[in-house]
Amino acid sequence: MINRHIEKKQGISKLLDSLCLSPAGAIGLVFLLVAPILPFPPLNKPYFHRLLILAGIMGIGSMAFDFSSGYINIVNFGFAAFMGIGSYTSAILERRYGIPVPVTMVCGTVVAALLGVITGILSLRLRGIFAVFLTWFIGLALFGLIINLDWLTQGRQGLPVNTLFKPGTPDLVYYYVLMVIALLTWYLLKRIVRSPLGLAFQAIGQNLEAAKTSGINPALYRIINFTISCAIAGLVGAYYAHYVGIIVPDVLSTQKTVEILVLVYIGGRGSLWGGFALAFPFIYLTEMLRSTLDSLPGVNLLIYGVILIAVMIYYPGGLAQFYKYIADKVKPFLLENRLFTRDRHVPR
Amino acid sequence: MVLLEVKNLCAGYGFLQVLWNVNLAIEKGEFVSLIGPNGAGKSTLLKTISGLIEPKSGKVIFEGEAIEGIECNLVNRKGISYISEELNLFVNMTNRENLEMGAYVVRETRKVEESLEYIYTLFPRLKEREKQTAGTMSGGERKMLAIARAMMSRPKILLVDEPSLGLAPKIADQVFHALTLLNKEGTTILLVEQNVTKTLRITKRGYVLEKGKLVLEAESDELQNNEHVRKAYLGC
Amino acid sequence: MPGRTNTPQIDGCIQIIKETMMQKIIRWFLSPGGITITIFIICLILVTIHKGPYIFINTLITGGMWALMAVGVSLIFGVMNIANFAHGEFFMIGSLVAYFLMQPMMKYLQYHPNSFLIYIGPFLIVISGAVTGALLGVLVERVVFKQLRLRNRYNWLLNCFLVTIGLSIFLQNSHQLLFSANYKGITSYWSGTVKILDVIISIDRTVAFLMALVTMTALFLFMKYSKPGKAIRAVSQDEAGAKMVGVSVDNIQMLTFALSCGLAALAGASLLFMFPSYPTVGVVPLFNSYFIVILVGFGNVAGAIPGGFIIAFFNVLTRTYLGEGWELVLPVLLICLVLIVKPSGLFGAKVKTMLEI
Numbered sequence: 027m028i029n030r031h032i033e034k035k036q037g038i039s040k041l042l043d044s045l046c047l048s049p050a051g052a053i054g055l056v057f058l059l060v061a062p063i064l065p066f067p068p069l070n071k072p073y074f075h076r077l078l079i080l081a082g083i084m085g086i087g088s089m090a091f092d093f094s095s096g097y098i099n100i101v102n103f104g105f106a107a108f109m110g111i112g113s114y115t116s117a118i119l120e121r122r123y124g125i126p127v128p129v130t131m132v133c134g135t136v137v138a139a140l141l142g143v144i145t146g147i148l149s150l151r152l153r154g155i156f157a158v159f160l161t162w163f164i165g166l167a168l169f170g171l172i173i174n175l176d177w178l179t180q181g182r183q184g185l186p187v188n189t190l191f192k193p194g195t196p197d198l199v200y201y202y203v204l205m206v207i208a209l210l211t212w213y214l215l216k217r218i219v220r221s222p223l224g225l226a227f228q229a230i231g232q233n234l235e236a237a238k239t240s241g242i243n244p245a246l247y248r249i250i251n252f253t254i255s256c257a258i259a260g261l262v263g264a265y266y267a268h269y270v271g272i273i274v275p276d277v278l279s280t281q282k283t284v285e286i287l288v289l290v291y292i293g294g295r296g297s298l299w300g301g302f303a304l305a306f307p308f309i310y311l312t313e314m315l316r317s318t319l320d321s322l323p324g325v326n327l328l329i330y331g332v333i334l335i336a337v338m339i340y341y342p343g344g345l346a347q348f349y350k351y352i353a354d355k356v357k358p359f360l361l362e363n364r365l366f367t368r369d370r371h372v373p374r
Numbered sequence: 375m376v377l378l379e380v381k382n383l384c385a386g387y388g389f390l391q392v393l394w395n396v397n398l399a400i401e402k403g404e405f406v407s408l409i410g411p412n413g414a415g416k417s418t419l420l421k422t423i424s425g426l427i428e429p430k431s432g433k434v435i436f437e438g439e440a441i442e443g444i445e446c447n448l449v450n451r452k453g454i455s456y457i458s459e460e461l462n463l464f465v466n467m468t469n470r471e472n473l474e475m476g477a478y479v480v481r482e483t484r485k486v487e488e489s490l491e492y493i494y495t496l497f498p499r500l501k502e503r504e505k506q507t508a509g510t511m512s513g514g515e516r517k518m519l520a521i522a523r524a525m526m527s528r529p530k531i532l533l534v535d536e537p538s539l540g541l542a543p544k545i546a547d548q549v550f551h552a553l554t555l556l557n558k559e560g561t562t563i564l565l566v567e568q569n570v571t572k573t574l575r576i577t578k579r580g581y582v583l584e585k586g587k588l589v590l591e592a593e594s595d596e597l598q599n600n601e602h603v604r605k606a607y608l609g610c
Numbered sequence: 611m612p613g614r615t616n617t618p619q620i621d622g623c624i625q626i627i628k629e630t631m632m633q634k635i636i637r638w639f640l641s642p643g644g645i646t647i648t649i650f651i652i653c654l655i656l657v658t659i660h661k662g663p664y665i666f667i668n669t670l671i672t673g674g675m676w677a678l679m680a681v682g683v684s685l686i687f688g689v690m691n692i693a694n695f696a697h698g699e700f701f702m703i704g705s706l707v708a709y710f711l712m713q714p715m716m717k718y719l720q721y722h723p724n725s726f727l728i729y730i731g732p733f734l735i736v737i738s739g740a741v742t743g744a745l746l747g748v749l750v751e752r753v754v755f756k757q758l759r760l761r762n763r764y765n766w767l768l769n770c771f772l773v774t775i776g777l778s779i780f781l782q783n784s785h786q787l788l789f790s791a792n793y794k795g796i797t798s799y800w801s802g803t804v805k806i807l808d809v810i811i812s813i814d815r816t817v818a819f820l821m822a823l824v825t826m827t828a829l830f831l832f833m834k835y836s837k838p839g840k841a842i843r844a845v846s847q848d849e850a851g852a853k854m855v856g857v858s859v860d861n862i863q864m865l866t867f868a869l870s871c872g873l874a875a876l877a878g879a880s881l882l883f884m885f886p887s888y889p890t891v892g893v894v895p896l897f898n899s900y901f902i903v904i905l906v907g908f909g910n911v912a913g914a915i916p917g918g919f920i921i922a923f924f925n926v927l928t929r930t931y932l933g934e935g936w937e938l939v940l941p942v943l944l945i946c947l948v949l950i951v952k953p954s955g956l957f958g959a960k961v962k963t964m965l966e967i
Binding site for chain 3: 425446448451460461463467471474476479527
């Protein structure tokens, strides 16, 4: 018998809820924060910290990507290009004009957001798949531009930049700063999604006509959503640039967008957290496969390709659906033992 | 000899059930009508018989063989031709190509030629406009083309869905005349119509479907004199 | 019979008929499609005068093959409502098969230099490549798309696109895994050149172009006169109607997909001398196919053919006047422009509306 009596949220529950974290999410977050400082190898090795950072960057990118694809149903197939524009803007401003890095990072975010507005406006008239094509081609054009304007970007040679913190700062610092950004991003996106704005996004994504008759102006909301998504892309791209210290045009390639896309769709579109959670095992497995199976390059990607196909056909909800399935099994047990209060919000 | 039988058929779209235990029987050579108000489920019934929709339960028996749930193209091969309300013509193909597609299931070219000849005698206008694109024809001509196309495979039974819809009375008459002729030549026809007066005049027997349930079944002249039918459909 | 003259009425009729023909022709020339083709031909002539005939040649060679691939993309979009992101990978498969068939053949020819295989061999190889692509297409359609059709029709177009992304990853990395990422190429199928009107062209290129022409013609005849061809057209125009006349839509979709993949593989195999085989060789053909289809209008199979030449020309132009790297920027911007200004394409899309109202 499920205990249907709703308890007032107290203490930890209330805190978690205001942060939009489920208990499982909180546990995951704590694990992510604590893991790198635990005294177990390989967890505390710098090499592992680097992987964590890369995973975090892809994870935040996934959240931003899912914000568009999972809600207004626009797959931004040029997503990596917006990240790259953030990287390059920040890098060029810092390199050429000596502007301090945090400022250039903000500039990178703004430029990416502006491009997002433009792309959003341009794609307004287009039905689903054609908006995807447009974003894809804009991403390609940006990629080509970065390569060709080598007097500005040093093209394929790569553009070295100063790092965010002075050289010698341990990766852990970057990691924790990134986690703060991740948490803020999550909070922002989740709050928007739970607000009337988020409902409007979903309405537009599912049935544009019906949304219009409800008095929503789809154009405006699409642009807002897309801009936020691209802004976050720019921010995280800039962060990446100033962590790695050098950026190459491949950061904008379609290939990179595909990597994030795979994360989002296997993780569960619309969940926002699916791609983020998946980024960590993804990066770790990629590294492991790369180092152990040196003679079999690309095996990891091959596996991801197959998993993506299988998920899209047989289990479209992805990891998030699986989590919900497990959670639904476990919750009654926890409720009975009053270890858990009934959710106010029905998970998507 | 019973050609087509429907037993306790329940069908619908997704969670919406439209037909409730419908029973029907049509003998070879008959010209039967199915009338009823909008949304009664007449089109759904035809679509289920022809295989476009899978029934939830019940049986459809054609020439003694159970065909419920079989795909539309296979049902067509058994000798059932369905002419939908929307006609589903190939609008970018010529009339002749549409007719040739109608005989898709016929293997021998000679037989296709023969069918074409026969159809052209019944519908001379189509022969005149052989090379015209189907999409550019007028409403009545399109209906004729749809019927002709359905006849190309020499079906044993025609399921016709509201052929007079949207047509001027004179043109509708031509369509009905064509159907009567086809029936005289031996094709069994189940005609779904909203134009009840004319339908009851040309058909032998009729069913009345309301809200997914069969409410009446009788000879056409009986139906014409039936009080309920007169009030609801004949405006008397 | 002495001086037969027409009556004034007949004269008048003929006059009217002639006028309508002229009007029709003029109207077509003023349509976006007509203007594009006119500009294209004018530019082609100007550039040939300016830079010599090799631009023209290169346009023809690659244009023919891109056209074939674009036809494939248009076909599966019109018939199956699928946008195949892995289309370029079938190009790659064609070139891969061709490469691996060339190795033993070249060895054989070393010992038997006078064998007729010198002439026939490459044709057989290209056809084998195409057939392999088609068979693989059948496999993919049965294993992937048929399953998707049975299980999940929600958001079909987008989901299929995503599935084909997975397929693309799978195929690219399979190639890398099994055959390494090295460039596997050949110098030529047939050595030697021909001289046409004072221009020297390699035999390989000439044959590739002729193959493209022959394939296009064969495809046209197939679609117009053969029973399966007509069935394909029927399904693309009205799927329910096709079912109602007894067409097995399932089989037709399989056929269409196989045809599309076969065309892409044919392009890949026949251009092996120009594009060596490596895992990501299909990426550029993929972009170009989509550029063409968007330029011309989705589902417009006939239009894909001139479209192929136009895009090829544009690429060659960009490469000649602006340099190697800009091929990714300028054509893309052109296509973005088309998408924004006239999303239904310059020659008119032949599928259901693409605009949101």
